[in-house]
Amino acid sequence: MLILSRSEIERLLPAAEYDDLVAAAFRARAERRAMATGLLHADAEQGEFHVKTGGSAAAGRSYFGLKANGGFFGNPSRNGLPAIQGVIYLADAATGAPLALLDSMAITWHRTGAATAVAVRLLARADAHVATICGAGTQGRIQLHALARARRLTAAYVWSRNDRRARELAHEMTTELGIPVLATHDLRGATLSSDLIATCTPATRAYLSLADIRPGTFIAAIGADSPMKQELDPRLVASSVVVADIAEQSAVVGEVHHAIAAGYMTRDDIRAELGELIAGQQLAHRRDDDIVIFDSTGTALQDVAAAAAVYERALAEGVGHHVALDR
Helix, strand or coil: CECCCHHHHHHHHHHHHHHHHHHHHHHHHHCCEEEEEEEEEECCCEEEEEEEEEEEEEEEEEEEEEEEEECCCHHHHCCCCCCCEEEEEEEEECCCCEEEECCHHHHHHHHHHHHHHHHHHCCCCCCCCCEEEEEECCHHHHHHHHHHCCCCCCCCEEECHHHHHHHHHHHHHHHHHHHCCEEEECCHHHCCCCCEEEEEEEEEEEEEEHCCCCCCCCCEECCCCCCCCCEECHHHHHHHHECCCHHHHHHHCCCCHHHHCCCCCCHHCCEEEEEHHHCCCCCCCCCCCCCCCECCCCCCHHHHHHHHHHHHHHHHHHCEEEEECCC
């Protein structure tokens, strides 16, 4: 088995290369060429674990992957550990042979941003140019880069309950993107001035409502990847055109999950999955003033596609540490 560290993964697969890998993985699902996905959550005293499984094919070889991540959002202040950490197990889907164990974080960060970039290109208005990022952690940075890849941004806002982190991220992103990025306390003022919004916090209570969003806005809802997490008011979700990464998963852990629980919509109200749009299906009954929500719960399809690409490059370049499990 090949062991690959975060730094090795970052070097082998740059962030900008995830977009095409993720799009291909979602297309494979829509065309029924991908293994069914699985999801398991387990609550712990100070956080939660989630396990995601799926399969994909790359370069003529089929792969199975299992990602196990722990989400312990008190870690940074309590013990200095990361809030999220975990591993990806990669196996040969034809034989079951274990192939690799990879740090999960670089892949999780970048495949999540890639899904947003792909969704923006398909769903956001072509003239969208101002963005708001809710959350000033690592994913906030990833999401703003993703929005900037997909649309020509002229300005952006960063909102967080941690003012210092919002200011730091805004300063860093102003330099990295070459546009004004402003930290703000006025979330509604920022969102009502924006065409694109990414929500990427660990919130468990909605903080954005329909009154906070102007017509025609695109929202990438990132944070709700477990049943207790929530960032959007269910009435906002139900009033919008919703596209899911995996529809059945959104119905049990995503923003759609909360809208269904509140009685405002059903699973059938999801307009499409992202892969269906990539594969060429048209989004029916779409108006320019519709609010569009991409319910991005995160899927092993993305993880396996990226992990397989990293694994194949590692073999070709002689990167990583080999461990013989049968000795």
